[in-house]
Amino acid sequence: MTIFLILAPFGSFALLMLVTSAEISLFASAGICLAVIGIDVYRGRSIKMLGAGCAVVFAALGAYIALIDPNLSHSVVKLTVDIGVLAISLASLVIRKPFVLQYALEEVDAETAKLPGFKKAIYIITWAWTGAFVLMIAGNVLMIYVPGVPLWSGLVIAFAARNSAAYFTTWYPQYRKTKYGSAPANALPGTH
Template sequence: MSILLAFAPFIVFAAVDRLVGPTEGLVAGALTSLALLVRDWVSPGRTPKLLEIGTALLFGGMALYAVLGNPDWSIMAVRLRVDAGLLLIVLGTLAIGRPFTQQYAREKVPAAYWDSSSFRQTNTVITAVWALAFLVMVLADLVLLYMPDVHPRVGIIATVLALVGAIKFTGWYPERAKHPAPG
């Protein structure tokens, strides 16, 4: 469940963006990100996660630019930047060999398994699926940004299906990886 809470800044951003505007959404996302980081710093047994640090930097930087630079961004252009930033964060964790899901999994899996190839491989696969979901979101944003005749519902459906698919896969795959089908 804590992995889903890590996406709270994106949910807050999307809600505030839709109700009030993109700059306010970015500020709300930044404040939510900072609240999650503070929670991890002050809670015993918790540490800030790569995803949460990256999210705070993403929203904080974009909010600062939006407030000080007053860019002329459309809502879709802001969403594209946010989704692309999230994709880059996730790909970055894969590139450095520390899939973002691994930090969340360590909160539930005994330390004796952390160095196993199975644990590392499972987290790499799950993180790659999340990267794929975020890529789908970026592609949907691009379609809506550059093909204005496409109904916005297409982007919403693509986003929902990508996120639901990643969430379901995250719940299903660890057990599947533990007990592969006989072959």
């Protein structure tokens, strides 16, 4: 359920970009980010860096399109969103608070969070997501700068990158538990 809530704004954005304007897609996705934040607050959970940062990215880009450049292409809008998400991920690593950590701490007990491999697993999974964001950017750049590339190729790259990172997020903690016997089994969203 948690991974669904994390990915809901992005899935909605991708779907809406196929059927409506960038402006509507961005504002709707910002609204979904805010709804997910509201659900977290209602449940007594923390406001997540990724959710809050993405709400800002979606809303700011939507406002830019509404107020300054309504003719921004869909490819450039997608590229800008992916760059914004990559920036959030990299910033979380630079400040030594990987964005995955906030989700993980809400899924595990205090003892698990103190295990030596816990932080390492969090960093590895955050880097996996960062790699996925880079691949999504590459797919968007391909769509913008390589004429004749079919639309579906960019979508396939984004879908494969995002789903691979989501799979890795659920697989890696189980792998560590099997390999080391004490690593966090339910360390991350969607792993239980």
